[in-house]
Amino acid sequence: MDKMPQWADVVLIPLISLLLAAILSALVILAIGENPWAAFKLMVEGALMRSAGWGYTLYYATNFIFTGLAVAVAFHARLFNIGGEGQAMLGGLGVALACLYVPWPHWSLAILGASVGAALFGALWALIPAYLQAKRGSHIVITTIMFNFIAAALLNYVLVNILRPVGAMDPATAKFPEATHLPTFRDMFSTADNIMFRGAPANVTFFLALAACLVVWVLIWRTRLGYELRAFGHSESAAQYAGISPVKITVIAMLISGALAGMMSVNTTMGESERLILNSTEGAGFIGIAVALMGRSHPFGVLLAALLFGFLYQGGAELALWTTIPRELIVVIQALVILFTGALDNMVRMPLEKLFLAMRKGDA
Amino acid sequence: MTAPAIQLKGISKAFGPVQANKDISISVMPGTIHGIIGENGAGKSTLMSILYGFYKADRGEIWIKGNKTQIPDSQAAIAAGIGMVFQHFKLVENFTVLENIILGAEDGRLLRPSLAKARKELAHLAKEYELNIDPDALIENLSVGHQQRVEILKALYRQADILILDEPTGVLTPAEADQLFRILDRLREEGKTIILITHKLREIMDITNTVSVMRRGEMTATVKTAETSPEHLAELMVGRKVLLRVDKKPATPGQTVLEVENLRxxxxxxxxxxxxxxxxxxxxxxxxxxxxxxxxxxxxxxxxxxxxxxxxxxxxxxxxxxxxxxxxxxxxxxxxxIAHVPEDRQREGLIMEYSAWENSVFGYHHDPAFQKGMLMDNAGILDKAQEQMDRFDVRPPHPKLAAKNFSGGNQQKIVVAREIERNxxxxxxxxxxxxxxxxxxxxxxxxxxxxxxxxxxxxxxxxxxxxxxxxxxxxxxxxxxxxxxxxxxxxxxxxxxxxxxxxxxxEPTAEDWQVVDQQFALQEEEHEGENNG
Known part of the structure; x- marks a missing residue:
């Protein structure tokens, strides 16, 4: 018998962790002489009360869904993919090449082509660490971290020396052609007399992210590949007994993971900046780790966690804009959420398990 | 009359709705070996965990050497003279024997005096109980049998005179088990009290003075070993008559199926x-x-x-x-x-976190019969698993339960069912x-x-x-x-x-026979015992 009902594990623990992080954040804000309640209200208003705020929250959430799913898929095979950041950068390169060098007639085709490009480049960047892990036993955590640096350097080189238009001063590609521009939420949801999502970067890629959640869910829990992937993650020796090739599963899991991380760039590069710039990923690859941890590696959990982090990002930006709370403190708040939901999971879990055990005893 | 070394009076313990121990009373005299036998999940380990302070009994009293004793934690158990040898050893692999023995019983902040004292004490114990072991050997270099010896020495070093051994032979070779029993015999001669938890009838018959049988949390009987038989104990354990011998007709071999030549x-x-x-x-x-x-x-x-x-x-x-x-x-x-029931069901045969139904196709999940288009036919697999579990009497018959929540026997039935089912x-x-x-x-x-x-x-x-x-x-x-x-x-x-x-x-020499005699003396004795009984 399990120690706790499942709803407590899935809902209650993250909520309590979140509450603890919020309380501690409030204390920190209090300590620098600001009003935490006012700050919280500002965050909620900025991120959730106006459609433009939502437009930013969902834009960030889209990134985190992709990178969160990437970490989650690898994690089911017990592979810790820290390289989402680098894979997303390379994904951006794939998007840029697809958008710049293929004459797309319409954005709907362009987004498909760019997705394929992003997935391909992201997967390719994950393939090398995967191969090294599977064949040579090089630890995937180390190699994927190193590949983040290599990706940054590579992108820098490619942008400065190859893709930068003649005469341009900043390390970025040329603007993508008009036909590849994705409809934003403003384009999609505004009516003639009511403009929604004004100025917000959220775009059609959000729906692509939702679809990715569904696809990952089906893949993990409904297909043979998902069955083998999870089996391998639980027990490598049992997987070998069953005839599941460790090399094959390691490589496939990392390819899928890298492809998902890469697809994040469709949102940033194609949907928002409409050209490839340096550092378009802005650390989303790392946030994906926290998102996957908090979401218990379940696509639906990843979706919720991504929305939360989207809220924190946008709310945090509002705080920096309207209060004297320094930007660094917002990073502290985000870090506290990661700390409590990810790293200190057991701190909440163990007392709660005892509580449920005691309650059950009371019933018996 | 001497007081019993250990007396349990009406111990009860429940985990939620599960009554793990129901009103259990036993009394063990000093200088004897008392066996506790029962199937997996009968409540043996819970009872011993209560005695060692891991769990707190809901009701009941513990009396040690005639005194009512509270055992809230393992320190209290050690203070009361109780030592425990777990089924899975609690040793630090890259420490020496000596370091492991003083671990948690250091006398001060400096190690050197404790180590010197332990070395002397160890030499003394080795002589007294014939428990020879190199104090400077690393644990990871010792055989399983010797590691167990270190566990026993750890308990003795802490002045235990009541030793609890939980399934001690589960990891030992027959020869090692034989050696262990000789050590236990010796300890008994020196006046130690030993409680031996096991599910193997042979061990009970070989070495214990008295034996208690547990079934579903209750103590169904306590008998003198000399006055019982394996068949009787088995019946008490399971609650019905059990065939200890396999009933089979002579084989009628057909065509050659498997040929192995010069395999390396x-x-x-x-x-x-x-x-x-x-x-x-x-x-x-x-x-x-x-x-x-x-x-x-x-x-x-x-x-x-x-x-x-x-x-x-x-x-x-x-x-x-x-x-x-x-x-x-x-x-x-x-x-x-070729179907294969592997030696280690937990590491190989099953994914412990997978439910029984997911495990019911493990290794055969490529079979088109379990697919529905591009997806796996989960509903169909679940139905088949349910039917399979009923037929193979897997208990509890819940296919959605994770493999780790089944007892060892039922896990094995899940594996055997899966492999035999494929014909x-x-x-x-x-x-x-x-x-x-x-x-x-x-x-x-x-x-x-x-x-x-x-x-x-x-x-x-x-x-x-x-x-x-x-x-x-x-x-x-x-x-x-x-x-x-x-x-x-x-x-x-x-x-x-x-x-x-x-x-x-x-053709064996006299020396060879001596080796074999030693190795099988134990089994011989038991066979005679069986014939007489």
Whole structure:
């Protein structure tokens, strides 16, 4: 018998962790002489009360869904993919090449082509660490971290020396052609007399992210590949007994993971900046780790966690804009959420398990 | 009259709705060995955890040497003179014996004086109880039997005079188990009180003075060992009459199914584990592979099952099977008609976190019968698993329960059901009843014999000589990667097999017989006991 009902594990623990992080954040804000309640209200208003705020929250959430799913898929095979950041950068390169060098007639085709490009480049960047892990036993955590640096350097080189238009001063590609521009939420949801999502970067890629959640869910829990992937993650020796090739599963899991991380760039590069710039990923690859941890590696959990982090990002930006709370403190708040939901999971879990055990005893 | 060393009065303990211990009372006199026997999940370990301070009893009293004693934690248990030897040792692998012994019982902040004191004390204990061990050896370099000795010494060093041993022979070879029993005997002579928890009848009959039987959290009987028999104990444990001997007709072998010629396997450390094995197996017969654990039996199963590489020839129904590369994996072997119940169900046979229904197709999940288009037919698999569990009497019959929540016997039934269900031509089965309770042993043995009678070939590997003797139609003995010889059970005995297991094939000298005598003295005694009873 399990120690706790499942709803407590899935809902209650993250909520309590979140509450603890919020309380501690409030204390920190209090300590620098600001009003935490006012700050919280500002965050909620900025991120959730106006459609433009939502437009930013969902834009960030889209990134985190992709990178969160990437970490989650690898994690089911017990592979810790820290390289989402680098894979997303390379994904951006794939998007840029697809958008710049293929004459797309319409954005709907362009987004498909760019997705394929992003997935391909992201997967390719994950393939090398995967191969090294599977064949040579090089630890995937180390190699994927190193590949983040290599990706940054590579992108820098490619942008400065190859893709930068003649005469341009900043390390970025040329603007993508008009036909590849994705409809934003403003384009999609505004009516003639009511403009929604004004100025917000959220775009059609959000729906692509939702679809990715569904696809990952089906893949993990409904297909043979998902069955083998999870089996391998639980027990490598049992997987070998069953005839599941460790090399094959390691490589496939990392390819899928890298492809998902890469697809994040469709949102940033194609949907928002409409050209490839340096550092378009802005650390989303790392946030994906926290998102996957908090979401218990379940696509639906990843979706919720991504929305939360989207809220924190946008709310945090509002705080920096309207209060004297320094930007660094917002990073502290985000870090506290990661700390409590990810790293200190057991701190909440163990007392709660005892509580449920005691309650059950009371019933018996 | 002396007071009992330990007396439990009306101990009860519930975990939620599960009553793990119900009103349990026992009384153990000093200088005796008391056995507690029961199937897995009968509540033995819970009871001992209460005695050692891991759990707090809901009701009941503990009396130690005539005094009512509270045991809120393990420190209190140690202070009361209770020492525990766990089934899974609690030793630091890269510490020396001496360091492990003082761990948690250091006298001060500086280690040196404690170590010196422990060294002296250890020498003294070694002399008194014949527990010889090198105090400076690293734990990781010791055999399992010697590691267990360190655990016992740890308890004695803390001045325990009541020793609790939880399934102590589960990890030992027969010879090691024999040595352990000699140590226990010696401890008893010196006046220590020992509680032996086990589910093996043989051990109870061999060494205990008194025995308590537990079933479903209750103590069903406490008897003097001399006044009972294995059959009677088994009945008390399971709650019904149990067949301890396998009931089978003579085999009617058919065509040759499996032929192995000059098979060699080298492990990843470069050690040759199989050194040219040849054997053949016909339909409708059980070939038992006997041998002390670690003489190549595991590697034989692994290479036949397709998850270790080898050199040589394996023919299945006349078709040669690849031993390396792409065609050599678990899937390919299953396609060739080989089913495999692996030796270690928790590491290999099952995914412990998977539910029973997910495990019910593990290894066969590529079968189109379990697919629905691009997806797996989860609903169909669930239905089949439910039906399978009912037929194989898996308890509880809930396919959605994770494998780790089943008892050892029921986990094994899930694996056996899965492999037999596929109607294989050849079944490889390793340690079919390791860690399995008596009721399930009987059932699994029946299934194996039934499969044989359907004309299937069965390769049985077991370190339990009893099991080999009673199930096999032919016995091959393995030693150091070789097959030392083949025998027919009706024309051999444990002595002869013991010689082969020790690697002795020539006409034995007096010295050889001495080795075997020692190794089998224990089993001989028991057989006499069985005959008399």
């Amino acid at each position: 396997v080298t492990d990843d450390k470069g050690v040759e584990r199989l050194k040219g094995i040849s054997l053949s197996l016909k339909a409708g017969e059980i070939l038992g592979i006997a041998g002390v654990a670690g003489n190549g039996q595991s590697e034989l199963l692994e290479v036949l099952g397709g998850f270790a590489n080898g050199v040589g020839t394996i023919r299945m129904n006349g078709q040669e099977l690849p031993l390396t590369g792409k065609g050599s994996n678990g899937q390919a072997r299953r396609d060739a008609g 294989p031509d050849l079944l490889l089965i390793g340690q079919p009843t390791r860690g399995v309770d008596i009721g399930a042993i009987e059932f699994i043995h029946q299934q194996i014999v039934q499969l044989r009678d359907q004309g299937k070939a069965i390769l049985l590997v077991s370190v339990e000589l009893d099991e080999i003797m009673s199930l096999s139609d032919r016995i091959a003995v393995m030693f150091d990667g070789h097959i030392m010889g083949e025998r027919v059970p009706s024309q051999t005995d444990e002595k002869e097999l013991g010689l082969l297991m020790a690697g002795i094939t020539q």
